[in-house]
Amino acid sequence: MFRWIADHRRKKILEKDFPAEWRLTLQKHVLHYLFLNDEERIHLEQLVQVFAEEKIFTGCNGLEVTDEIRVVISAEACMLLLGLPHDLYRNLHTIFVYPSTVVVPEARQSMFSTAPFLVRSEVAISGQAFKRGPVILVWDAVKKGARHPENGHNVVYHEFSHILDMLDGHADGVPALHDKKSYESWSRVCSREFNSLIEKSQKGKPTFLDPYGATNEAEFFAVATEYFFDKPLKMKKNHKELYDILAGFYNQDTAAREKNHRLK
Numbered sequence: 001m002f003r004w005i006a007d008h009r010r011k012k013i014l015e016k017d018f019p020a021e022w023r024l025t026l027q028k029h030v031l032h033y034l035f036l037n038d039e040e041r042i043h044l045e046q047l048v049q050v051f052a053e054e055k056i057f058t059g060c061n062g063l064e065v066t067d068e069i070r071v072v073i074s075a076e077a078c079m080l081l082l083g084l085p086h087d088l089y090r091n092l093h094t095i096f097v098y099p100s101t102v103v104v105p106e107a108r109q110s111m112f113s114t115a116p117f118l119v120r121s122e123v124a125i126s127g128q129a130f131k132r133g134p135v136i137l138v139w140d141a142v143k144k145g146a147r148h149p150e151n152g153h154n155v156v157y158h159e160f161s162h163i164l165d166m167l168d169g170h171a172d173g174v175p176a177l178h179d180k181k182s183y184e185s186w187s188r189v190c191s192r193e194f195n196s197l198i199e200k201s202q203k204g205k206p207t208f209l210d211p212y213g214a215t216n217e218a219e220f221f222a223v224a225t226e227y228f229f230d231k232p233l234k235m236k237k238n239h240k241e242l243y244d245i246l247a248g249f250y251n252q253d254t255a256a257r258e259k260n261h262r263l264k
């Protein structure tokens with residue numbers, strides 16, 4: 001689409017007030033929304049308005065896509081963009097939402113299938129992201145993650161961080177960083193943390209990040225992103241360098257936000 005058409009359409013979308021029911025949904029279901037200051041809230045609401053309007057949400061297995069579903073998913077996806085350029089999900093058009101975790105047998109990918117197959121093995125998943133879209137999410141898991149950040153699991157943050165990672169063409173756990181010298185510290189800190197996660201999880205030792213992050217570098221970045229938004233104070237305390245490079249990339253100080261909220 002020509003850029004000016006998109007810009008013109010977005011301007012129109014933003015002329016409308018943010019719906020009051022949507023705000024209630026955010027207050028009720030997206031805990032992190034309550035951590036934001038006024039300026040950030042307004043910014044997030046604008047991102048949500050555009051995202052919810054532009055992306056196609058398709059319910060699967062009989063799920064009817066309600067405003068609650070649209071708003072919660074949009075808000076969490078856009079939370080990652082609060083400090084980044086807003087157009088980073090431009091290649092993503094469709095979000096498929098399943099009601100609950102699906103176990104899909106051996107995939108037979110067909111060129112003509114309308115809904116993508118979820119996985120290539122018999123593993124229950126709560127989400128999946130593809131380079132040029134779509135994103136697949138399981139609503140049960142989304143709801144749980146949005147309400148209970150203390151678990152450190154958030155499937156929306158997880159899958160959308162994969163989208164950010166893949167923007168440069170590779171799912172390698174390194175998104176496009178803001179400057180050349182950031183790559184050096186990214187690689188140093190993430191390699192160290194990634195290897196230590198592999199080592200500890202192989203030995204069955206307790207780890208801060210979910211051991212799923214030891215699968216590969218892309219999963220490491222996605223899991224670290226979940227914890228950066230869900231448990232920032234703990235991450236900053238115990239894995240400060242990892243916290244710092246993520247804060248630099250996302251351009252957000254989630255720990256300060258959590259701390260302020262606790263002091264309220």
Ligand SMILES: [Zn+2]
Pocket residue numbers: 158162218219222
């Ligand atoms: Zn993943």
